[in-house]
Amino acid sequence: MDGFRRIPLSLRVPLLTAGLMVLLGVVASQQVLSTLGKVQDARIRELAQLQIEALSVALGPHVLRDDIWEIYDTLERAAGETKGRRMIFTVVADENGRVMAATDPVRAPLDSPISALTEGAQTAQTLSVTGDAVQVRLLAPLRYQGRTVGQIMTELDVADLISERLRAGQLLLLGNAVATGVLSILGYLAMRRMLMPIARLVRRMRETADAPEPIPESDLPRGDTEMTRLVKTYNAMTDAVEAKAETERRLAERERFVSLGRLSSSLAHEINNPLGGLLNAADTIRQYSDRPDVVRQSADILTRGLNHLRDVAQATLDQNRLDRSSAPLTFEDFEDLRLLIGPEVSRQEQKLRWQIGASGEALSTFASAPIRQILLNLLLNASAAAGAKGEVSLLVSEKPGVLCLIVEDSGDGLSDAARTRLLSDAPVPPGGGVGLRLVHDLVKELNGCIRSERADHITIVDVTVPLQQSGMPPPC
Template identity: 60%
Template structure:
């Protein structure tokens, strides 16, 4: 048989909710951080674009006539003065080319020689409107047209140092991460404490329901929240339910005691009748012995009668004691148990003049590995109910069959159908209605305890109740 993998332990609700709140805060922090970084990127891009535009426009005004005249020394001198300015420190390299793209001058002539192709410098350059501090490098390359008096007279290539902006962005990201982590940690701790406090009544309720070993206990008044909130009402409702369950259990206990006394009364009445009849014969035998002490054959016959009567009384007494004695758990069912039941039920059968059909297919050498006590209780309760239901001169049947996998008890009786209240006791778990016994409920509980099942059928004015008990205790419960 394939074994299922063990289920992982469930996480308490008092842990789940703070974790969920922390996860939501992490999500909110991540979204907020992303928005902050995007805003910072837009500000930095606008700033670098504005700086580059001012640089290009200023050079265009200053260099336009010089480029037209190809005055290389003046162009170089202008670039050198521009590089000495405050914002010129961000411009690590600037080169100016004519209309053909040939370099006229550059701030670093050794890197960008005169008359070289400006395309070699601006191979990865972008236009002014596409300039962006995207974090791919600390230097941005810009290629812009040199416009003078409305026409393009050359090109300007510039490399801008944005390492300080990238450092600013990294510092902002680090501060956001640290701030979010600190805020999430503090808020998670505060949320854990708050949720734990709010859920304390629920935790108490769960503990009361799971750790009471089948007997619920009320929640102490000191642990019930004040006021009239939902949790306070829940705790009070639970306490009311515990009181109702205790009252129900007490009522069922009293009903069980009353049913026991009723059953004992019925058995006592039948046994008194069964014992009283032989006593008359025994007294006649003693009178005969006193009257004819000199006739050995009469004395012998009377002594035999006394022996049989006394043995019968001994058997009836023994069965009565056995029926009310708690059997040890290791005593299994044998044919003698059913013979005892037959002797025990016989007075009731005789009193009502019933026709009893008795069939037990259980050999001594093939004992059923089932506890004898519960089976005897089940059979006796069902037989007493069958005798009562069949009425005087009715028919009662008792059939037992033990096979390899189960023991089957079948009790039949003539008479009216089993009332709904009796069926509820035999098949239901609800509260017992007043005015009835608990014998059938006891049959149900004993059968469930043995892992068995119960069946009921009414056909041709005959009621048939079948009880099946598996010989293996691992068999599942079932009901029909």
């Protein structure tokens, strides 16, 4: 069965059709032979009944008178008239079953019991020819004028009927075999032709698995059949696959340009934000050039800010991935952030709350560049959301195995587009800034998580990242 299932459908169905036709031919032949046998049995019963009735009419008076010689003479005449025909041997017995006369007295002596000769005998109503027998034995009551006066046992020759049955059976089997064979071949070829589109479709799908190609119109099945609709559906599918591939190519091309735009925007965003603080430090040096302590402090800020810009540029060159080999995060990085956003906070007369509650050991497990970029983007967005005379807060704390960075503002809260950029991986349309999406990507690379909520008119963005040496699983 498993081997048959491995045969292709285009070959399995024709073979099954041919097999069913052969089975149908065999069943039909058996039915015809059975019907022929029944017809012959009916014919034999009819002949036997006529034979018995004729003998009963001729022998009845002689049996009543117990005239043995007349009975014998009648049997002789009947046997002579049927010479070369059906009756071979006939015995007549009285009511007590004693033989009165027979066509062969040697086989049936006078006054012997007829029961010795009736083994295997049949009645006229159930007479039938079975097997290869060429003779049948019939036992029937001898009736005369409505009464039973004795018994008749006769043997009939049915060799011609058996021969006729065998000849008819042979001719029937030969004819059925030829017809079944021809019909099986025609059925096989017809089914193969009908299933050819499926075989062609399977072959085309196997040969063009990577880039399916439509089947030419010249190879489509004629008419509006299921096969035609199947092939047309396949052609429509190939067109859809080709259109989808073209769409994906165009989307990839568009995404490439969008990525380039995001890359340029990110680079400009990350360079432009610190420039205000750096220019402010340069102005401080120019104004207080006679104060060495102020000059040193401003020079340190310039150095760290320029190093940060170098890290950003290097990260951009490394396919927008941050340089993990940059300097570790320290308290000075937070002071730099405070100085960098200072001009923007002062310009809008905002209140800035700043609290760094983590240990230096915990901070040193992180590279400074990603944390600085995360906080710088969040603080700039918070300052823009808080507006004039608003409030902005940065709270950094250390919990078991994690570092918590919380940025708060008194603005109206994040818009749906901003929440999508910050909290989800869903694609966003180009434009509208890249700061929040960059924060999302950086936190994800650090195995951290971001939560945003609004309470008491305050928008809270909570960034939690695991300490590098803690071995803790991601907090989200």
